[in-house]
Amino acid sequence: MTAATALAATLYAPEDLRMVDRPLDDLAPGMVRIRFGAGGICGSDMHYFRHARTGDFVVTSPLVLGHEVAGEIVEIAGDAPGLAVGDHVAVNPSRWCGTCVRCQEGRPNLCENIYFMGSASKTPHMQGGFASLFDATPAQCVKVPVDLPFAAAALAEPLAVCLHAVRRAGDVAGRNVVIFGAGPIGLLTLLAARRAGAAEVAMVDMAAAPLAFATRLGADHAIDLSKGDAALDPLARDKAFDVAIEASGTAAGLASAIKAVRRGATIVQLGNLPGGKIEIPANAIMAKELDLKGTFRFDAEFAEAVDLIVAGDVDVMALVTAERPLSDAPQAFRLALDRSQSVKVVLTAG
Numbered sequence: 001m002t003a004a005t006a007l008a009a010t011l012y013a014p015e016d017l018r019m020v021d022r023p024l025d026d027l028a029p030g031m032v033r034i035r036f037g038a039g040g041i042c043g044s045d046m047h048y049f050r051h052a053r054t055g056d057f058v059v060t061s062p063l064v065l066g067h068e069v070a071g072e073i074v075e076i077a078g079d080a081p082g083l084a085v086g087d088h089v090a091v092n093p094s095r096w097c098g099t100c101v102r103c104q105e106g107r108p109n110l111c112e113n114i115y116f117m118g119s120a121s122k123t124p125h126m127q128g129g130f131a132s133l134f135d136a137t138p139a140q141c142v143k144v145p146v147d148l149p150f151a152a153a154a155l156a157e158p159l160a161v162c163l164h165a166v167r168r169a170g171d172v173a174g175r176n177v178v179i180f181g182a183g184p185i186g187l188l189t190l191l192a193a194r195r196a197g198a199a200e201v202a203m204v205d206m207a208a209a210p211l212a213f214a215t216r217l218g219a220d221h222a223i224d225l226s227k228g229d230a231a232l233d234p235l236a237r238d239k240a241f242d243v244a245i246e247a248s249g250t251a252a253g254l255a256s257a258i259k260a261v262r263r264g265a266t267i268v269q270l271g272n273l274p275g276g277k278i279e280i281p282a283n284a285i286m287a288k289e290l291d292l293k294g295t296f297r298f299d300a301e302f303a304e305a306v307d308l309i310v311a312g313d314v315d316v317m318a319l320v321t322a323e324r325p326l327s328d329a330p331q332a333f334r335l336a337l338d339r340s341q342s343v344k345v346v347l348t349a350g
C-alpha cells in the first residue's frame with residue numbers, strides 16, 4: 001500500500017506559494033480526516049503570502065495556509081459523537097485546550113494553548129486547511145446540510161470573526177456605526193452590525209471598488225478617504241458615531257476612528273495592525289473617554305455563524321467574486337490581492 005499524501009498550498013517565502021504533495025500519517029486516534037471542499041482566502045493568508053508574516057507572526061518553516069475551510073469527512077479514528085463518514089462539515093480552525101484559565105473563564109479564543117490552523121503564531125507552525133486532505137478534532141467539525149455549497153460553509157469562519165467583533169462593541173441596537181476597511185471582514189461586519197440592529201452603518205475605505213460593493217451590500221454611507229480624513233468630517237458631525245470598528249488593520253484607520261467617533265464612544269480593533277509601534281492620536285482615548293477594545297477570532301460565534309448561513313439569514317455568497325480550484329491556489333492568491341476586482345476568492349475542490 002502506498003502512503004497517502006495530500007496536495008497542499010504551502011508557503012516557503014514571500015510570494016513563494018507552492019502546491020506540494022505532503023505525506024499523511026495514519027489518522028491519529030480521536031481525529032477525523034476531511035476531504036477539502038472549499039476554502040476562503042483570508043486577508044491574513046494574503047499577508048503571509050506577500051510578506052511571510054502577518055502582524056507579529058513570522059513564517060520560519062514551510063506553512064500550509066488556510067483556516068476558512070469546509071469539506072467532507074472521509075475517515076474517523078475513535079469516537080466522534082454526532083459525526084459520520086460522508087458528513088459535510090464547516091471546520092472551526094481553533095482547537096481550544098478547555099483547561100487553561102482563559103478557557104475556564106469562558107474566553108476560549110484567548111486560550112493559552114490554542115492550536116489554530118494555518119498560523120505561524122507558534123513554532124512548529126500549525127498547518128492549515130488548503131490541502132486536499134486534512135485532519136481535525138470532532139469538536140472542530142460543525143455538520144452542515146449536504147446541499148449547502150462548501151464555499152458558504154467555509155465562510156462561517158470569517159462571519160464568526162465579525163459576529164464576535166460586533167459583540168465586543170456592546171449593544172449596537174439603534175447606534176450609528178462606522179466601519180473602517182471595506183474588505184471581506186469589513187463587509188461581513190456590516191452584515192453582522194445590521195443583524196444586531198445598528199441604526200446607520202457607514203463604510204470607509206481608500207478604494208472605489210470595495211466602497212461600491214459596500215453600497216450594493218446595503219451600507220448607508222460609503223466614504224472614500226483616499227483624499228484625506230476630512231471626507232469623513234461632515235458625516236461624523238451629523239451622525240455622531242457611537243461605535244467604530246477598525247477592520248483595515250492600518251494605523252491610519254485607527255487614527256481616523258479615534259478622530260471620527262463621538263465622545264464616550266466605543267472603538268473595536270478588528271484588523272490586524274502591523275507588528276511593532278504605530279502612531280495614533282492616543283490622547284483622545286482619555287480626552288473623549290473612549291472604550292478602545294481588541295477583538296480576536298471568535299468562540300461560540302462559530303456555531304452561530306453556521307446556523308445563520310444554513311438558515312439563509314446571512315448571504316455570505318454575496319461576497320464571493322471568484323472560485324478557483326485548490327490546485328491553482330498561487331494564481332488565486334494573486335487574484336485575491338487585486339482589490340479592483342476581488343472581494344472574496346474561494347478555493348474549491350475542482
Ligand SMILES: [Zn+2]
Pocket residue numbers: 042043044067068158
Ligand atoms: Zn481569516
Ligand SMILES: [Zn+2]
Pocket residue numbers: 096097098099100101102103104108110111112113114
Ligand atoms: Zn485553553
